[in-house]
Amino acid sequence: MLGTVLLLAVAAACALWWTLHQVRALAQPDQDHDIWHMVNLQRELQKLRQTVAAPLAMTVGVADASPTPTPTPTLTPSTSTSTSTSTSTSTSTSTSTSTSASGTDPADLALRLEVLVSLLKPSAGTPRNDLSPLVMLPGTHERLSRLGDLVLQWADRLRAGSAAAPMVAAEVRAQIDQMQLSADQALLELHLAGTEYADAHRIELRHRFALLSWLLGGLVLVMVAMIVRLYAEARHSQRLAQHLGLLNRRLESRVQRRTRQLAEGKALLGFILDASPSEVALLGAQDGRIHFINQRFQDRIGTGPEAVRQLALRELFQAPPQGEHFARELEQFGRVDAAEARFSGRSQDWVSVSAQLIELEGELAHLVWCYDITTHKQLEARLRALAATDALSGLDNRRAFFDKGARMVEQARRYRHPMSLLMLDIDHFKRINDRHGHACGDEVIRRIAQLLRTVLRDADLIARVGGEEFCALLPETGLEPAREAAQRLVEQIRQAELCATPQGPLNGTISVGVAQLSDEGQTLDQLMQQADEALYQAKSEGRDRVVVSPPSPAPPISPPPVPQHV
Incomplete structure (x- = not known):
């Protein structure tokens, strides 16, 4: 359509120019x-x-006198x-x-x-x-x-x-x-x-003006067609605009309704998270900005979003190395579950903390949730203590003694520090049970355990390893100091009142075997065997005494094998 209009306009302009040129030529002064x-x-x-x-x-x-005129052409x-x-x-x-x-x-x-x-x-x-x-x-x-x-x-x-x-x-x-x-x-x-x-x-001009009129008429018709088309397109655009406006209003209504639903859902989620027994927080991964934190979490860390606007994940942990390790695992795997830790703040309770790496508004965020496991940790510690403690004496039991003692012996042997072992046995304990009953025997065991804790040091490992047998592992102690400590024990127990009976106070004695850890790779079992031999000797010599086991000789060094030539 536009090309037709341009073509007709150019043709009309050319015809008009040629006609005006002819008119100008006809209007010349000459x-x-x-x-x-x-x-x-x-x-x-x-x-x-x-x-x-x-x-x-x-x-x-004088006509006659005039000469004859020259002939003139007529x-x-x-x-x-x-x-x-x-x-x-x-x-x-x-x-x-x-x-x-x-x-x-x-x-x-x-x-x-x-x-x-x-x-x-x-x-x-x-x-x-x-x-x-x-x-x-x-x-x-x-x-x-x-x-x-x-x-x-x-x-x-x-x-x-x-x-x-x-x-x-x-x-x-x-x-x-x-x-x-x-x-x-x-x-x-x-x-x-x-x-x-x-x-x-005039006829030629009339023909040219007729041609010009046809061209102008065609141009006018095309322009009218264009105007009609433009009008139709304008009406169509108006209808589209009305339809688009209606769609925009519907979309705005849906967006408002959706926004209201999201706001209500967010409020409901916040209410649920606030009422949840778990502690929940949503923290920015880059800047630590607090997007959400419920009341329980605020009580846990002892602050709120008004007091602090940024809280890094690693800053939650009381132990900085544990916080760094937790953050690295979260960045590497995207999720960490049930990590036991203590948060920094007023509370020293234990929590089980989990975290998920999520995307929030185009940025990474840490969704952190945790719950209190202090009671669980206390029960666990109690069970662990029960598993490692003798219920009657309150001392470590045989299993705990071997676990702890093996580590202490390995450490002493590695750094070449002295260490000694005392093995004690209550003299005539079966006679006490038979004459005064098992209750009195139990009281005797408890009383001797109390005296062991009183006489020996806190660093010493004391355990009840049998019915009436006790062991004490003395780190940083040579043979002579160990013998002196054993002698003090014998004298304290001899003078102590072990149990009250109807016949009066009950006294008792113990026998002690002392052995020192050697430097030739001796194990805890070997050391106990050496001390047990000394204890057996003490009992054989009349009980109520201390017997020191001599240091074990160094094992012979076998010569290197002679290579055999084939």
């Missing part, structure tokens, strides 16, 4: 130059007639010979009948002839319209050219001398009517040719 030229020629011929109307004074009465128009004859007769009659005494002025005659020459023989520089009717009428142009030649001969004769003026005047009088008739005929032909030329141009 368009009717030939007609104006012929009118001036008629006027000048009238003036020439008036100039030569009276004969020269010298011609009256105009013989193709129209009528009788007209020329009648004109010559009338001219001669008027000449012969004129009896005026005044003569024709030669200068005036020469002037009239010169003007006619300028009209009939224009100079080369005079502008000419190539589209003028005179150019397109060769016969008329030829007659006017012959007339110009005749007038030019007369003018040349007058330029030669004024003596030829009477004869020239006579010839002019003889030819003036014919000249006038030729000028009238040329003017009539010019009028007819100009009318035909104007009619042809």
